[in-house]
Amino acid sequence: MNRLEIDWTRCDGHGLCATLLPDDVALDEWGFPVLRGREISAGAAPDVRRAILACPALALRFADR
């Protein structure tokens, strides 16, 4: 678990992830997340985990591979 992934069927473009994780997520012109695709370091993992729990649509997750 080292990269972010979006369940596009769930994401409604609330945009909270981009606010909480500005280094990992940007928003496109329609308000949907654009992942920067970088590895999540062990140090950043707690913040990322909090952001995942904060997503109102439960659309943000770690890519399980």
Place this chain on the structure above:
Amino acid sequence: MTTLQDTRVRVIGEPRLLAGFDLGRLDRQRHHWTHGTQPDLTRETYTRLAESVGLRGRGGAAFPVALKLADLPARGIAAVVVNGAESEPVSRKDRLLLTVAPHLVLDGAVGLARALGAPHVLIAVHDAVAATSVREAIVERDDGVAIEVSDTPGRFVAGEARAVLSALEGGPAVPPGRRVLPTRKGYHRRPTFLSNVETFAQLAVLARLGSKGFSSTGLISEPGTQLLTIAGAVRQPGVIETPTGVPLDTVLQFAGAEPGPVLLGGYHGRWPARTDGLTLQRPDASAGIILALGSDTCPLGEVHRVAGWLASQSAGQCGPCVFGLAALVDDFGRLVRGEPAGWHDAQRHLGLVPGRGACAHPDGSARFLASALEVFGEDVRLHLGGGGGCGRPVRGVLPVPGGEW
């Protein structure tokens, strides 16, 4: 030439999948006379055969069958699924096979199900005539495997492998949000072998001929035959069985295509920059759809119409697909009308759509549109040059289905 279900059927070389088709549908008896009986092979033999002839799935993704077999676990395989949704609007090969040679497809699916120890064979079909033919064929057989036929909706995205599985489970015919392989979690989240109709017919032929017999025609790298559907600005549209690796120009000439640009691989496909020197094989040939545009229609206007249809075919689940494809339809409309901002916005939006959906619909649609902008660069200049476009009307050469199809 034979006409079946309004589809002209012809062959370049020796017919294999379509052997005996000139007398119409092959019932059980005629199927046996034509093809002989299906040998009982083991899973290892199927894997070895598929590997030695480099057999690839015929649904468009062209995934190697041997790799798909190797990815299945040793036991607990829930089902073999035959994807006959054929949701590309121009394609006719799969419904033709199910209509004319249902037993060949069933032999392939049942033979593999037995080899894998899978208790179910599930067949997803959209076309009503094809579904009836398969149901009649099932009554004629006694396989000791449960075979079921299900009708799928006609939406483009409903033909995607995981959308088909969802529909077979009684759910909505849309792809789920997690990209998992059917070989790992397929029918009811259990390991499943799913492939296209033609793939199973090829497996049935391969089981009978063995790798040496199968390789007596076609390319060394991918021997055998393939089914192509050709349409658009051609005198004789329809389905053609050819050896793999046949030159595109040969097929165009055979079907009486007008000179002009050609779309390969359907509405998720590409416009090759030139047709001479191109040979038809996977992955480029994809599901075998060839669309000739001719030279008296406005290419960008045609692509704009298809873009509108592609946007309408989104399952509506994923934001970037819904908003991105709608934006691209608007961009192409402005480009056709001669507004440079349309071209610039299209370039930006084409970068925002791929890879951002539950299935490959946004990716495929963007690939089709980006390829059009590249190949029709001269038309783009004509439209943006202030001279009122390319001077040709939009004739609707690229078929766009309305409502149900």
